[in-house]
Each structure stands twice: as C-alpha cells, then as structure tokens.
Amino acid sequence: MMETILNHRSIRKYTSEKVSSEVLEEILNAGIRASTTGNMQVYSVVVTQDDSNKEKLAPCHFNQPMIKGAPVVLTFCADYNRFNKWCEQSNAKPGYDNFLSFVTGAIDALLVAQNVCIAAESKGLGICYLGTTTYTADKIIDVLNLPKGVVPVTTVTLGYPDESPELVDRLPLEGVVHYESYKDYSKEDIKKIYSEKEQLPENIGFVKENKKESLAQVFTDIRYKKQDNIVFSKILLDVLTKQGFMNNEE
Amino acid sequence: MMETILNHRSIRKYTSEKVSSEVLEEILNAGIRASTTGNMQVYSVVVTQDDSNKEKLAPCHFNQPMIKGAPVVLTFCADYNRFNKWCEQSNAKPGYDNFLSFVTGAIDALLVAQNVCIAAESKGLGICYLGTTTYTADKIIDVLNLPKGVVPVTTVTLGYPDESPELVDRLPLEGVVHYESYKDYSKEDIKKIYSEKEQLPENIGFVKENKKESLAQVFTDIRYKKQDNIVFSKILLDVLTKQGFMNNEE
Numbered sequence: 001m002m003e004t005i006l007n008h009r010s011i012r013k014y015t016s017e018k019v020s021s022e023v024l025e026e027i028l029n030a031g032i033r034a035s036t037t038g039n040m041q042v043y044s045v046v047v048t049q050d051d052s053n054k055e056k057l058a059p060c061h062f063n064q065p066m067i068k069g070a071p072v073v074l075t076f077c078a079d080y081n082r083f084n085k086w087c088e089q090s091n092a093k094p095g096y097d098n099f100l101s102f103v104t105g106a107i108d109a110l111l112v113a114q115n116v117c118i119a120a121e122s123k124g125l126g127i128c129y130l131g132t133t134t135y136t137a138d139k140i141i142d143v144l145n146l147p148k149g150v151v152p153v154t155t156v157t158l159g160y161p162d163e164s165p166e167l168v169d170r171l172p173l174e175g176v177v178h179y180e181s182y183k184d185y186s187k188e189d190i191k192k193i194y195s196e197k198e199q200l201p202e203n204i205g206f207v208k209e210n211k212k213e214s215l216a217q218v219f220t221d222i223r224y225k226k227q228d229n230i231v232f233s234k235i236l237l238d239v240l241t242k243q244g245f246m247n248n249e250e
Numbered sequence: 251m252m253e254t255i256l257n258h259r260s261i262r263k264y265t266s267e268k269v270s271s272e273v274l275e276e277i278l279n280a281g282i283r284a285s286t287t288g289n290m291q292v293y294s295v296v297v298t299q300d301d302s303n304k305e306k307l308a309p310c311h312f313n314q315p316m317i318k319g320a321p322v323v324l325t326f327c328a329d330y331n332r333f334n335k336w337c338e339q340s341n342a343k344p345g346y347d348n349f350l351s352f353v354t355g356a357i358d359a360l361l362v363a364q365n366v367c368i369a370a371e372s373k374g375l376g377i378c379y380l381g382t383t384t385y386t387a388d389k390i391i392d393v394l395n396l397p398k399g400v401v402p403v404t405t406v407t408l409g410y411p412d413e414s415p416e417l418v419d420r421l422p423l424e425g426v427v428h429y430e431s432y433k434d435y436s437k438e439d440i441k442k443i444y445s446e447k448e449q450l451p452e453n454i455g456f457v458k459e460n461k462k463e464s465l466a467q468v469f470t471d472i473r474y475k476k477q478d479n480i481v482f483s484k485i486l487l488d489v490l491t492k493q494g495f496m497n498n499e500e
Contacts, residue, residue, distance in 0.1 A: 005280045005365055010285060028423055029256075029423055030252060032426060033256055033258045033420070034364065035258070035260060035377075035378075035379040037381045038381070038473055038474060039418055040469065040474075043426065044427070045426060045428070046430075046431065047428065047430070053431070079426075082425070082435055086440050086444050086466055089437060089440055089441070090464035090465065090467065091464055092466035092467040092470040093476070094470055094476075095477070095479050095480070096476075098479050098483040099486060100385070100482045100483040103356075107381070107384075110360040111363075111364045114361045114364035115364065118368055119252060122251040123252075129287075129361075131357070134350060134353050134357075135350070144432050146432050150432065154357060170282045170283070170291065171282075173278055173279055176293065176332075177278055180298060180300055181393075181394050185332055185335055190335050190336050191339070194336050215340065217342040219337070220337055220343055220345060223288055224288060226344075227345070227500070229350045233348040248480060249480065250477070
C-alpha cells in the first residue's frame, strides 16, 4: 500500500496488453470511494478505448504518444450536469452555475482520479497524468461531447508498463511543508531546496541542450512560458463561461 | 491497498492519541510522491497541531468540531511563491501569475492531499476533508500567513478514529462513468441513478426533518444554496486576484 504510493512512476510506454473490463471496473469502483463534497459526486469519468477516439483526443494533448499508446485513456471532469438535472426533476432549483461550484466539481474529480491511479498501480498497471487537459478543455469538450455543466480537469493514460523508469526526484520534504504557519523562503532556503534538483545530471543536461543559464530558465523560457499560460488561461476561463460556471452575480 | 481505498470513511471523531512526528512525516513523504505538473511541485502543506492555531482555524471551517478535535489539521495549498522565488533567483522570469497557473497548483495540491489521505488510512488513521477551505480562503490566508502566490485549496483533519461509521452510499458506477463519449442523461436515467440514494432511510429522514419535498431540495435549499455559492465564488475570485493569479492579459 505505502509501497505502491512510494514507488509511483509516470509510465509513458505501455505493452499491447488490454486492460480487462473487470480490472477497469474494479479500479473505477475504487475511484468513486474517494471523499466527495456533501456526497454529491459532482464529477464524471469518460473512458476512451477506441482507436478512432484516441486519434481525436491526441491533438488535445499535443500528440503526446501516451494517448494513442495506452489501452485506456480516462478523462476526469467536474460535472454538475447530472446533479442539476436531478435537482430540476425533483422540483429543486440548482444554484451551481458559479465559480465555486466549478472548483467543487474539480476537487471531486481530482480525488477520484488519484484514487483510480493508486488502485491501478496496486494492480500492476502504470499511469500518466496529462496536464494538457486544462489547456485544451474547449477541444476536449467537443471530442467527448461534454454538455453544459461539465468541464474536463485532468486526463490519465492507463496500461501495463513497457518501461521501468527511475524514481523521479522530489524537493526535500521540509521544502514543501510548513509547521503552524507559512514560513516564507529566504534566498538561502531557496538555494538549499532546489540545489539537489539543479545538480542532477539530466537537469544539467537540459540547461546545456537548451543553451540556458539556469534550470529555472528551462521552465520559464521553454516548458511553461508566460505567453502560453496567458493563452490557456483565457481559453479555460472562456470554457468556464461557456459551460455555465461564471454566473457569479445574484 | 485496494482494501484501504474501498474501506474509506470520513472520520469526524478522533481519540486523544497524538500522531507521532515519524508517522506524520511518513505520510507526508507519501504525499509528495504524487504526480506533479512538470515535477514543479507547485504546492505547500501547512500542518496545524497547536491548539491555539486550531482555535484560529476553526471559524474558517464554520466551527466544525473536527478542527479542534483532530490532533492534526493539514491545509493543502496551490503554491507558486516558492517556484517564483527560485525563478527570480535564477535569472528566469516567471509567468505564473495567471488563472491556468492557479489551476495547475490546485491540481498538484489535491493529488498530494489524496495520497496523504490514503497513506494515513493505510496506517490506521482516519481523515476528513473540509470543503469549507475554498469558501473562506481569504480568512485562512490570514490565519496561516500565506504570501502572494499561495491559495489554500483543501483541508484534511487527521487522527486515530474514535468512531466507525458505516460505508457511505455512492451512485452506481454506470451513473458516473461514460464510455467513449458523454451520454447525456434522460429523465429515466436520472431517476434510476438517484433512486437508491433517495430511498435510504437517513435521506428520507433528512427530507422530513427539513420539511422538504425532495432530497434534492435539501441540497439546493439548505446545504448548498445559490446565495452562499455566489458569495463564496466572489470571495474566491477576489482571493485569486489578491494572491496574484488573475493577470490574464499580456
């Protein structure tokens, strides 16, 4: 159990072995045991297994090979559509077309996702999260036919591992945990927290290859650029409006 | 492992037994093994154990008794403050003061939170999520002294269980999972998906006690009201602005 969590690696290459519907169902059933706000379960999971649909999803994830390479792609969505329909059918007036409700649904969806991932790994499967989901939510909505009230939040690819990567580095625990109140970081603290990461041979390699001065520049100038973040922020806020989550006035 | 996940109950009453620093550290170390966007780890965890600080946090969580009753309270935050400081110190210009970055940090924080919860449960601890975190993020920021770039996303109370509640109902799996594309719900579908929940004796009880016509009305009129959601939406959006996550223009 602890071992499953401690041994997590993102798996990006999968064997051709299918995931049986029994195993998939078992994993999804573990997913829905996650805590959920007021037991509302304001999320949905869309399972993609057909090659033609993976083909359509691939560009939404910048054609990262995991989408077509994995037997199963899971898209986790904040979903008030089902709950709203239930309310309306029950002579109850839902008031969930606002930003807080989106966040509530997103939290629900993410706890389910992580449950699914740990359950999958405990059964010998490998998983990879795709952060691209929030960048191209508009396109994913079209591909998966998501109605108003539904916003995709994250995507996980799933399959039997065909690689066994090394454990990835993490910042020292004291770098991310604060006791009693947030202790802001001094220059010295930052230096210490990031020094191991900066000195990893692969990271030194990234800096050189990209002709940058520092590892941080690889993030700001290449991997996670301001101009991209602004474009994606606008798309995501537009998606929230379009899907009915930005009616924040009486 | 699977068993831990399948047996999850929210625990709201704890024994007086402390959580040792060894156990706490082990659980937090399991937390940081969760997937994180680009291995940026854009989150922080604030640990509250002092009674005086729990006292200050309690009203942020509407005085739910778990805050003062649990030996440990964990507040999981989206955190770009540390990452931004590292960038600036490394002659790199961070572009993470936008909405997408908040969502990225929130996703990171939530995956860590769920890892922590499962790890805790596997060690015999009980946990409870507090959704109130996003309602009163402004107050929590003050109490925990969170700087710009940091937004609390969820809170978990932690301790040894002093109750053993029944497993809570969930909607049938087919009610929340869609294959290949989202199949919107017919009236008949909704009726079927929610019928078991509506027929649970405790839910029939809630409807009667509250003099409502339907279980859905208990949600819309009492537990999760539109007017509250609107107030909290505004607070949360203001928090995002104040914490530096709403600069979505070039």
